[in-house]
Amino acid sequence: MSRTSSETPLSACLTPFSARIAGRTGPRAPVVAGLVLIAAGSLTPALGPASAPWAWRPRW
Known part of the structure; x- marks a missing residue:
């Protein structure tokens, strides 16, 4: 999966904060938070x- 132009600067800005959180709590907290956000983002279009x-429709 490639990164879009908006994800790259966001990742660059959040890296110091995520490293600090991972240093304090261990890597599990940022990983779980990221997976929850991914699941919520994937579920949102399914509920609409x-x-x-923005709904996907085949073009045939």
């Missing part, structure tokens, strides 16, 4: 209506 402008 099929007529939403």
Whole structure:
């Protein structure tokens, strides 16, 4: 998966904070938080209506 242009600067800005959190709590907390955010982002379109402008539709 490639990074989009908005993800790269965001990652660069958040790296010091995530390293600090991982240093204090161990790596589990940032990993779990990231997985929860990924799951929420994946679930959000599934809960929306099929007529939403961002809904995926086949083009055949």
